Amino acid sequence: MNFDIIRAGRAVLHVTDLERSRAFYEALGFIETASDSEQIFLRGLEEHNHHSLLLKKKETPVVEAISYKVKSEEDLDRLAAFFEKQGTDVKWMEKGTQEAIGRSLRIQDVSGLPVEYYAEMEPAERMIQQYHYHKGAKVQRIDHFNCMVPDVEKAYDYYIDQLGFACSEYTAGEEDKIWAAWLHRKPSVHDVAYMNGFGPRLHHVGFWLKDPMNLIDGCDVLASMGYGAAIERGPGRHGLSNALFLYLRDPDGHRIELYNGDYLTSDPDFKPIRWDLDDPMRQTFWGHEAPDSWFEEASEVLDVHTNEKVEGMEPKLKKRKPTFVT
């Protein structure tokens, strides 16, 4: 490839009530960089740029885009050329069109997900050592997108072969078909994961916490503020990725993962870790069985060209709720 995708950069989510969303995300510890009557820009405590989560007030909660930061403007041009050559329609959003970021490139990706690429974002003050402003779960930074797609192997092949992602861990089931995969550009476990399911849908956006106690503290603060019902799953640990996790549903049902327990995947000879679909420790190394909602519900996504919801499809592999340790 002649382009360099750096990392998961931001999610653009539609929400129906900005005040309600603001209250929720501030409770989690996000910093509000800017806002107006139509949108709120949020960032984590260590982030040096304007936002990693953009909430737009709209009629219907849906995902407008998941965005990757690329190395430079030239990488955007080369990406555009690459997509066009493949016959993928490219939508340019020129600088000035969107607040706080430079020009961006949007496409409907191989799985039908609305994906955006950008190189430039306005800087913002890093709050990493402003400890007296840290609160809630002390969210540090965006980490990854997790997507439900009907054909994981197709996404897997495309992101690895065409876009230069690497695989850290994956789940394989019958006939060794890939059931789920964790892919990265930055040398962490993932920037994006794909799970077999009705889609394309966004299962969750993952944000990284700096230590396990922030997760416990986050639960306590959320519960004492009346957000106990927002905790959908966790705390627990996944075998796959070794994540200490907490899954939350925001006021519009978008799912947020608070995540601690990553590891370094910088080495080219790092061997992807294979988990069997039936290994009970894969989904839950310890902790409770996930509720059905976690397997069934996810956020619908928009078509970048029509702004209509993308029609979902049943997955190619059988839907499977994992076997839990019991």
Added chain:
Amino acid sequence: MNFDIIRAGRAVLHVTDLERSRAFYEALGFIETASDSEQIFLRGLEEHNHHSLLLKKKETPVVEAISYKVKSEEDLDRLAAFFEKQGTDVKWMEKGTQEAIGRSLRIQDVSGLPVEYYAEMEPAERMIQQYHYHKGAKVQRIDHFNCMVPDVEKAYDYYIDQLGFACSEYTAGEEDKIWAAWLHRKPSVHDVAYMNGFGPRLHHVGFWLKDPMNLIDGCDVLASMGYGAAIERGPGRHGLSNALFLYLRDPDGHRIELYNGDYLTSDPDFKPIRWDLDDPMRQTFWGHEAPDSWFEEASEVLDVHTNEKVEGMEPKLKKRKPTFVT
């Protein structure tokens, strides 16, 4: 009263396979003080006496006794006189009868539970600063017994009025009937709790952890040793008692609570905290709905005189699985 009960002292549990139990409790971080082919004596890291958990090898898993430490031998005599005056049969076990403890007094208490009192126990080395021997969940000390009984108000009245316990927190339901109560002699949340249910049965023995990370570490270690299925509930926080909890089932099904988050109840003017039976934050301030097993299963108890299992009774108040925050 003219006797002084100090605190919950030890539990005597029957188990069916000593090796299997040893492996489990060592994984949790207990220290083995002594053992032979018939029994294992276990203590926590800060305990200065011989054991707080005695496991005896028997055919059937059952509770032989829950034991309280009293101030002196004279307190035992006065307790015996008190019970006898009430017509309660007293069983003395003379010094030398039981390993590591002085003479003890056993009765079937007002709820039908096998209760033992003792003043003297052999000392053991405190491991509190032998940090290199701390492992698993780093269990510090015994904290409390939690019992399911058919008539909580009867137990409540007796332990408070007759035995000098104080109440820290309680749950009340319809007509203000006490549905559950947390009672203490040492100035913590409890030495014993009673919950409305089929009984008398021992719901769990609670052991205190010194910090929340020990609970996370405990989960990780248990899971990596293959004990993931022993985790029945948690981690989560109770509203009532503010406990950060983890409930485990030992190889015979006895339930152990690992517990962090106590507070000081030394003051005579401390007002017991009332929780409504329907308050969803009472059982679970945050965390998952408890599994049915947690509400239904508990360890049966022996009759101190006949060594037969005590017949259980349905509770006076309706059995109720609490409403969870959803």
Added chain:
Amino acid sequence: MNFDIIRAGRAVLHVTDLERSRAFYEALGFIETASDSEQIFLRGLEEHNHHSLLLKKKETPVVEAISYKVKSEEDLDRLAAFFEKQGTDVKWMEKGTQEAIGRSLRIQDVSGLPVEYYAEMEPAERMIQQYHYHKGAKVQRIDHFNCMVPDVEKAYDYYIDQLGFACSEYTAGEEDKIWAAWLHRKPSVHDVAYMNGFGPRLHHVGFWLKDPMNLIDGCDVLASMGYGAAIERGPGRHGLSNALFLYLRDPDGHRIELYNGDYLTSDPDFKPIRWDLDDPMRQTFWGHEAPDSWFEEASEVLDVHTNEKVEGMEPKLKKRKPTFVT
């Protein structure tokens, strides 16, 4: 004894600038119960009563009193009779004289320290589950007073023999003289400690934290708010008491200890732990050598009758800075 001292209850400190003090103690995480132009009443997060720290605006920073809570008004009467019988002048402060507490009894104790006893204090809301108001080091409750006195054995004998305290740990030096002692009424390591030194002076007031991470978080928050220079010693662990400690100097130089790592001392057969004065792990199990200020500086105290500063005296035993592990 026919009186029952419950625990260390509150410290009354004179400070020179209320706003400056308020800012400091709020940064630590104290809750302000009430205040006016002359005083601020502060409490910890789990405290159910009005305050454990009373700051009064005065010309000179000094200690007005260290106060113990007793069981009942009758205990106050019996304590007064006891002191008067010994020829100790008693100063009654009738209910209504002091805000938020009932009548109190003040004496200059055997070491010359200004000591107050009270039974009644107005209640206040416990903030233990209001997690969204927890901040800084999340101070939970008052734990103990640490005093420098010229004759530790005299204080030791008096508090144990006459007032019913028990000893958890002590330091002995040449000829087995007690160089420092940790004494308690509540079953923790201490309500009061005495150290050999120029006095009577108050070395520090100790407040209890619920977990070690609160100490790290407290350091971060203090430093980011510009209070880094207030950190005099720590974090580190004492061998004696097993405390994970942080020592701070408030804006007037009063010393506050943030403290985690206590243990239960409820048992009458708990054997006091002896440390040799020359054991390098006694003062510092790990962590840096204490600065000279920690050994030399302490808050002067008032005479409860004259309101004048109490003249200090050189200690009976040699002053000794401990040998540190090097």
Added chain:
Amino acid sequence: MNFDIIRAGRAVLHVTDLERSRAFYEALGFIETASDSEQIFLRGLEEHNHHSLLLKKKETPVVEAISYKVKSEEDLDRLAAFFEKQGTDVKWMEKGTQEAIGRSLRIQDVSGLPVEYYAEMEPAERMIQQYHYHKGAKVQRIDHFNCMVPDVEKAYDYYIDQLGFACSEYTAGEEDKIWAAWLHRKPSVHDVAYMNGFGPRLHHVGFWLKDPMNLIDGCDVLASMGYGAAIERGPGRHGLSNALFLYLRDPDGHRIELYNGDYLTSDPDFKPIRWDLDDPMRQTFWGHEAPDSWFEEASEVLDVHTNEKVEGMEPKLKKRKPTFVT
């Protein structure tokens, strides 16, 4: 550049007593991959390759090499060509010469430090989810080398301009001269840092911990095993890099940093953070003044060609012990 350096890979240290070193590093929580009478290979818990620390038994404690992993064998060839073109003598160590790694390239770098590059290392089992083998400070992985050099700007320019490193943070003093710099290839704060001082010497090897409690636990375990005197500095936090740190001296005086608190530096537009040499929060955001030994002592290094110690030089900039917050 046409070569790709991945990350700091391993340190090769000479020690005088293998048993003594083994005991120390095992106490810290390292895993021993292999050993014989001449050497010990150690790795952290998440490392998927053979070792990150190689201790060789020799007469004199000294640094044989600090090693970087490169992407492929071809990168090694291109690096060799690059060095040779500059007139830098290159020493090849063919595959088979050293245990567990492929061929490597050694040079004396621009600062006179012995630097090794390798692409291949034998794999080893990752212990990340073998939680029951985690102990001590639970060392996760090698993070960085910190070197004292006489001319920081020279090293800075060379590593950035010639070798493709990026700067995350730096200290500048009079006339804006760079006094110290933190440089990285992997997107963390650093793979290597240079500090102005007598050198070339290796100040320390930094290992990453997954959470702050591991640092507290590490102190406790080290102290209880008798290694209290090995703790040279900390726990504390650096302003620069935001590291929560603990500095240890191994039995031969080599300095190890245990490190938590990193952040992501993946973005090409990340602006290096400038600290003023006189900013008291730079060295110590909170915590004690560093001892003189920390500023003055460091490990000497070998010449890769002669195997003789490299002669040190006084630094170009004035040596400066930083001003601490007091």
